[in-house]
Amino acid sequence: MRFTKAILACAALGSAVAQRPSSTPICDYYTTALFSENSGANQLALLTALVNTVVIGNYTQPNVGVLVPGILAKGTFNGTEVNLLPFFDGTANTTNRGGSAGVSVNFLDGGGATPLMQNKPAKDESSNQYFLLTHLYEFFGALLGCSLQGASMSPFLTYAGTPSMFEVHKFMGLTPPQFGYFVTQVGLAASSFGVAAADVQTVGSALKDLFGMRCTPEQEVLKGQGEQLQAICVAKACPLAQGAVCARYEGGGAGAAGSGTPTAAAPSATASTAGAAGVGWGGMGVVAGAVWGFAVLLM
Ligand SMILES: *[C@@H]1O[C@H](CO)[C@@H](O)[C@H](O)[C@H]1NC(C)=O
Ligand SMILES: *[C@@H]1O[C@H](CO)[C@@H](O)[C@H](O)[C@H]1NC(C)=O
Ligand SMILES: *[C@@H]1O[C@H](CO)[C@@H](O)[C@H](O)[C@H]1NC(C)=O
Numbered sequence: 001m002r003f004t005k006a007i008l009a010c011a012a013l014g015s016a017v018a019q020r021p022s023s024t025p026i027c028d029y030y031t032t033a034l035f036s037e038n039s040g041a042n043q044l045a046l047l048t049a050l051v052n053t054v055v056i057g058n059y060t061q062p063n064v065g066v067l068v069p070g071i072l073a074k075g076t077f078n079g080t081e082v083n084l085l086p087f088f089d090g091t092a093n094t095t096n097r098g099g100s101a102g103v104s105v106n107f108l109d110g111g112g113a114t115p116l117m118q119n120k121p122a123k124d125e126s127s128n129q130y131f132l133l134t135h136l137y138e139f140f141g142a143l144l145g146c147s148l149q150g151a152s153m154s155p156f157l158t159y160a161g162t163p164s165m166f167e168v169h170k171f172m173g174l175t176p177p178q179f180g181y182f183v184t185q186v187g188l189a190a191s192s193f194g195v196a197a198a199d200v201q202t203v204g205s206a207l208k209d210l211f212g213m214r215c216t217p218e219q220e221v222l223k224g225q226g227e228q229l230q231a232i233c234v235a236k237a238c239p240l241a242q243g244a245v246c247a248r249y250e251g252g253g254a255g256a257a258g259s260g261t262p263t264a265a266a267p268s269a270t271a272s273t274a275g276a277a278g279v280g281w282g283g284m285g286v287v288a289g290a291v292w293g294f295a296v297l298l299m
Contacts, residue, residue: 025145040154047137052116053189066192080177102171163225179233215244
């Protein structure tokens with residue numbers, strides 16, 4: 001198919017890609033690099049390939065020689081073993097569809113890896129898998145600044161899912177190694193398509209700043225969705241955000257919700273540690289008031 005040909009034609013992309021002009025969003029730049037034409041369909045194809053690779057590991061033949069295990073594979077992060085599969089295959093009661101308690105949802109019910117390897121989200125359009133994958137294309141497309149997402153006639157729709165990433169992930173109780181493993185796979189997947197190291201680092205830092213800190217104040221990550229709680233890393237071991245607002249997170253931002261037994265908001269004393277942090281991931285400072293983030297950060 002067309003996508004495969006484009007990847008083949010650009011297999012040698014790698015370091016041959018010139019540096020991205022700061023005025024061009026990451027999405028548009030690499031869509032042009034890989035597909036020549038910067039269209040909505042090609043932006044969607046880029047995000048499909050990227051996200052599918054994040055999920056199942058590198059499957060496009062060939063890539064630029066980067067091995068991507070994918071988030072469904074067991075791995076290690078910073079010396080800790082990580083296995084995210086139970087969050088996806090229905091083993092863990094960790095989705096937010098059950099009101100006050102996390103419930104099990106099988107997100108691999110749309111054919112699993114097979115349709116992903118065919119550059120599709122699922123084998124159908126009604127599975128949990130289809131819902132999750134298309135939301136991931138749309139959310140990451142916005143983060144990466146895809147200019148033709150939601151444009152008239154563009155097949156690439158804007159993200160219309162839950163605006164609060166905390167809300168979506170709150171019962172998962174993610175720890176730094178789990179979150180770090182996810183971000184690593186995103187970076188590896190991008191690298192496998194020839195995305196320059198500087199751009200991979202920009203994306204990784206932005207993901208960590210926006211979602212990888214505990215008790216992060218409300219932020220409008222995607223334009224127009226309003227300020228929302230966005231922390232995904234909520235376990236106690238997650239670095240505390242600058243200006244932390246733990247009391248506004250269920251379970252006091254201590255990962256209690258992640259155990260499947262959310263408690264009432266913690267005493268406001270929790271929030272008094274706010275501002276003490278600033279120690280971010282890999283020594284990165286917090287992007288203070290990171291607004292509707294990536295589109296800005298990545299441009
Ligand atoms: C993934 O990438 C590695 C490194 O380039 C390669 O050896 C392997 O064959 C690839 N796997 C698939 C399924 O394409
Ligand atoms: C890696 O592990 C060390 C030792 O446990 C810890 O101090 C450090 O913060 C961890 N780094 C990350 C990025 O999680
Ligand atoms: C998930 O919830 C169901 C229904 O309450 C329960 O039977 C099951 O043991 C739970 N599974 C896990 C892994 O906690």
